[in-house]
Amino acid sequence: xRRLAPLCLLATIALAPFAAPAAAQDLPHFPKAAPPQPLPxxxxxxxxxxxxxxxxxxxxxxxTRLQFTRTAQGxxxxxxxxxxxxxxxxxxxxxxxxxxxTVSACTVQLKAGGGPFVFDGVRTxxxxxxxxxxxxxxxxxxxxxxxxx
Numbered sequence: 001x002r003r004l005a006p007l008c009l010l011a012t013i014a015l016a017p018f019a020a021p022a023a024a025q026d027l028p029h030f031p032k033a034a035p036p037q038p039l040p041x042x043x044x045x046x047x048x049x050x051x052x053x054x055x056x057x058x059x060x061x062x063x064t065r066l067q068f069t070r071t072a073q074g075x076x077x078x079x080x081x082x083x084x085x086x087x088x089x090x091x092x093x094x095x096x097x098x099x100x101x102t103v104s105a106c107t108v109q110l111k112a113g114g115g116p117f118v119f120d121g122v123r124t125x126x127x128x129x130x131x132x133x134x135x136x137x138x139x140x141x142x143x144x145x146x147x148x149x
Contacts, residue, residue, distance in 0.1 A: 096115065
């Protein structure tokens with residue numbers, strides 16, 4: 001029995017090049033689930049105003065951390081990016097902030113205080129926020145955020 005194990009291993013190695021290659025869609029993608037494009041339809045009445053209590057706290061995504069706090073002026077946010085330069089032009093450690101311009105029970109729009117950055121997001125039934133941001137140059141970046149644990 002012990003002599004058969006190495007033979008089985010050698011046969012497996014010898015036949016491996018002839019095995020069907022995995023299709024690109026079968027390989028793992030990161031993040032595990034990219035935000036849908038376009039954003040999903042809101043599951044709530046997005047025209048109704050909301051206090052935004054669901055939004056307060058920390059949200060994280062790949063190379064991103066968003067913190068929402070309530071102030072006397074409304075809901076303030078701070079976005080921190082990690083990693084190298086990306087398609088949006090952010091460098092490692094980039095930080096921008098601003099105010100929430102509109103919020104409903106399942107949607108949010110953010111605008112930066114010091115520059116042309118607009119973020120539109122939709123909260124899903126699973127509790128994630130799918131979003132898109134655009135800058136002055138028209139570059140866009142997708143976000144998949146979840147509540148920080």
